[in-house]
Amino acid sequence: MVGSIWAYIVHSHNIRYLEESRKHTGNGMVFTADDASYISPPENFKRTWVWKDNTEGVSSYIQRPPMIGLINLPFTFIFTYGDMGMQKYVALLLHFFAIYLFGLMAIELLGKRTAIFVQFIYALLPCFWGYLFYYLAESITPSLLIFLSYGYLKYQTTQTSRWLLFQSILVGVLLLTRPQLGIFLLPFFYFLWTYIREKHHKKWTVFLCCFMLAFGCFGLWQIRSITIAKHWVGLHPIYDVTNNTQYRPVHGSFGELFKIWEHNGQKFHGLMTILWIESASSDSGLFNTDIINQQIHNKAFQYYEAEKFNQLFAEYITVNREIRRLDNLQKALTGEATGEKNLRIKVDSLTRVLRKKMWKQNYFVTPINSIKFMFSKSQLNLHIFQEKYRGFLGMEILRYICLFIIWIMVALSLSQAFNFKNKTWFFFAMGTILYLFYLFFIQKINEERYLIPLLPVLLLMAVDRLKQIFNL
Numbered sequence: 001m002v003g004s005i006w007a008y009i010v011h012s013h014n015i016r017y018l019e020e021s022r023k024h025t026g027n028g029m030v031f032t033a034d035d036a037s038y039i040s041p042p043e044n045f046k047r048t049w050v051w052k053d054n055t056e057g058v059s060s061y062i063q064r065p066p067m068i069g070l071i072n073l074p075f076t077f078i079f080t081y082g083d084m085g086m087q088k089y090v091a092l093l094l095h096f097f098a099i100y101l102f103g104l105m106a107i108e109l110l111g112k113r114t115a116i117f118v119q120f121i122y123a124l125l126p127c128f129w130g131y132l133f134y135y136l137a138e139s140i141t142p143s144l145l146i147f148l149s150y151g152y153l154k155y156q157t158t159q160t161s162r163w164l165l166f167q168s169i170l171v172g173v174l175l176l177t178r179p180q181l182g183i184f185l186l187p188f189f190y191f192l193w194t195y196i197r198e199k200h201h202k203k204w205t206v207f208l209c210c211f212m213l214a215f216g217c218f219g220l221w222q223i224r225s226i227t228i229a230k231h232w233v234g235l236h237p238i239y240d241v242t243n244n245t246q247y248r249p250v251h252g253s254f255g256e257l258f259k260i261w262e263h264n265g266q267k268f269h270g271l272m273t274i275l276w277i278e279s280a281s282s283d284s285g286l287f288n289t290d291i292i293n294q295q296i297h298n299k300a301f302q303y304y305e306a307e308k309f310n311q312l313f314a315e316y317i318t319v320n321r322e323i324r325r326l327d328n329l330q331k332a333l334t335g336e337a338t339g340e341k342n343l344r345i346k347v348d349s350l351t352r353v354l355r356k357k358m359w360k361q362n363y364f365v366t367p368i369n370s371i372k373f374m375f376s377k378s379q380l381n382l383h384i385f386q387e388k389y390r391g392f393l394g395m396e397i398l399r400y401i402c403l404f405i406i407w408i409m410v411a412l413s414l415s416q417a418f419n420f421k422n423k424t425w426f427f428f429a430m431g432t433i434l435y436l437f438y439l440f441f442i443q444k445i446n447e448e449r450y451l452i453p454l455l456p457v458l459l460l461m462a463v464d465r466l467k468q469i470f471n472l
Helices: 002-021 035-048 067-078 087-110 112-124 141-158 161-175 179-197 203-229 249-258 265-278 289-293 306-328 340-357 359-374 383-388 393-418 423-443 448-470
Strands: none
Touching: 002 087, 002 112, 002 383, 035 067, 067 087, 087 112, 087 141, 087 448, 112 448, 141 161, 141 179, 141 423, 141 448, 161 179, 161 203, 179 203, 179 423, 249 265, 249 306, 249 340, 265 289, 265 306, 289 306, 306 340, 340 359, 359 423, 359 448, 383 393, 393 423, 393 448, 423 448
């Protein structure tokens, strides 16, 4: 209870600071660029009984997994003017139970005295719960992974079907919240496999129930997405030729190009947003090429001249002007606009060439930079830490404490991959390795919040590893 109250105090202070600064807030929540795609579907569902956001195109129906919207849906019907920021209370409630279950796991693994200390760290430091007052998946995914880990550890000790069913429910919720975290279902698959191998009564009935609870709703969501898009859309269906926003396949092609040298999502998306805004102007004259050239790696100019890069982006602006023109005429976008396909082919071809020419940058330097970027972040994302108190001695001490804890706990928790006795920690460590590999070597362009769902569980794994090493 004290931990939840402390989190509420910290987040409320952050909201008050934002309100005084007149930015990024409303309904007691912190606003981000992603909010509309999360909260407009339940609002539109209330009015039209159609689940979609406020843009046009296929992605408006399927862009975000539905769980955050489903949390807000009942409040949308209860309150006349939207959800009134009630999601933060749901997130706080989940955080309360997460602290409680975290403590139970810590007591079972570490003993009461050590458990109280570790639980105190988790409840005290905002680096573990910095998104509770956001309309983002990270407001609840850290709690969900704690719940799931608790179910894993309980089944490991009791091996009763009720804990498999408990895991199944949480798996279903997690997949509808952030399906990319499905890599942490490895213990669930292992326990389900060991359960059906044993001679349990009605084991196939239990297996079928677990399978349906875990994957039934997610499967239905995927079927809906495929039906709307008329093709497999993957786990992040942000790009489509029917979209009336900048998020069309050619944008994705530029993203693949930038992955060769770029690791900072704000730089890439910032540039593409500037170009999208530029396309709103009817002026077909020259644009500021310096902004583009600053975002291109110097070595890329050795294989593709700066003028050619500028021409690519000039074509991109022209294509976006055509998208806007058709949208203003309320014409349905059913395919690629004039010149869009040729531009996409050019960018894809350039990407293949530069991947070969800049192979060291693509396969080694950029992933290493992505790792350095992610682990240089203290996860103290709240504006009071980034702006109001930045530079204060106490703030800087807290920043380095959080950084140090993150470094140590990631290193120690990954070593649980060699702990073959505790299957939960072994598979969770393997899942963490695969997840980090995906972030750094495949996705590359990341945001710091992608790490935060793992941190509470990694803290517990790290302290458990210290106990094993020093026989505490």
